[in-house]
């Protein structure tokens with residue numbers, strides 16, 4: 374992601390527990406939407422933010438809101454919330470709540486999620502004593518209000534995230550019904566990737582003299598990076614990685630794998646080939662992660678292998694190469710990954726390995742960045758997208774069966790693990806593999822996104 378060099382987080386004067394959490398996340402420089410939005414929100418203004426996922430918009434609203442809650446602590450009233458965040462999907466809602474909890478981890482605040490697709494009982498209980506922050510999808514929120522589990526009369530701040538998508542998904546009536554139950558004296562923050570007329574009309578009805586901030590779409594971050602695809606067989610990836618790391622002039626390489634297990638395996642393989650590498654992922658302790666990052670920063674270890682989630686918040690200058698050992702199934706993740714290079718005005722190189730089952734992911738990525746990435750190939754042919762899409766459909770059962778080749782138990786286990794981490798939602802980040810989501814519903818990302 375491109376970041377502004379003008380402001381540091383401590384210039385905002387946010388409450389100390391918040392800046393401490395940001396430092397722990399290695400956030401140093403605010404993104405443009407954060408730089409522009411945070412002072413306006415802190416000043417109490419209503420806001421229209423035109424920004425996509427991947428621009429740092431969640432922190433742009435979460436940080437000033439947390440700061441407000443920290444400055445004016447209040448015991449929660451039963452069945453109420455002080456901050457209401459509406460988002461179109463379960464996945465995005467979970468990701469937003471996760472961000473509030475991460476940035477607010479040193480504050481004594483309560484927060485919960487109200488999303489469809491899971492039983493209401495737990496959500497009713499979580500709201501019983503009231504919460505500071507509630508993140509919800511519109512349908513479930515209305516169900517909770519209608520069953521008297523929640524009252525909206527105490528809401529001080531309303532955030533509407535991905536408004537254009539909400540309208541596309543037919544939530545307009547639910548949103549109007551919710552807004553009608555909110556106090557008129559509130560702060561409203563309205564985020565949308567695009568502003569077609571009906572979104573503009575909705576904003577006009579909900580906001581009072583809003584300030585406006587807009588940032589360039591996520592796809593443009595890819596422009597300064599030399600990108601390359603290498604088509605390969607899956608089994609050839611380990612040797613290909615060694616070859617690439619030896620052939621390229623590398624200052625620092627960040628290698629992405631889809632799974633934690635995959636990251637460890639890559640590190641072991643590189644070790645056997647005499648290339649020092651470290652992995653960071655969710656199974657590593659904070660100490661191990663910090664050590665790995667410190668060694669990478671200092672240049673002692675030049676190859677860091679990471680999963681998407683672990684790579685959040687990695688802010689290391691001088692990454693010359695990003696290597697996608699596995700292609701991400703969410704195209705926005707590709708842009709986030711390659712944005713780890715080409716920081717601070719430098720150019721970077723992104724090399725992605727693409728096996729037959731990842732061809733559909735590649736199509737999605739190229740559609741998002743509106744570019745065909747130059748490709749070289751070890752496989753004779755790129756499979757037709759439709760056939761590839763069928764092979765790569767994110768279902769645990771879909772891939773292995775019909776290939777005319779028996780897989781070993783170990784291979785089957787790996788594939789299960791990999792596909793369990795594939796989230797079906799097209800945007801909304803990598804929430805499917807967030808520990809938080811897996812803790813709550815026990816099934817992670819396997820189910821189709823349900824807005825209610």
Ligand code: AMP
Nearest residue numbers: 400402403404426427428429430431685
């Ligand atoms: P969002 O657009 O809110 O989904 O954020 C995209 C990604 O950027 C998330 O993984 C955030 O954790 C990360 N992020 C947001 N703001 C910053 C920042 N100022 N510095 C580094 N990473 C950030």
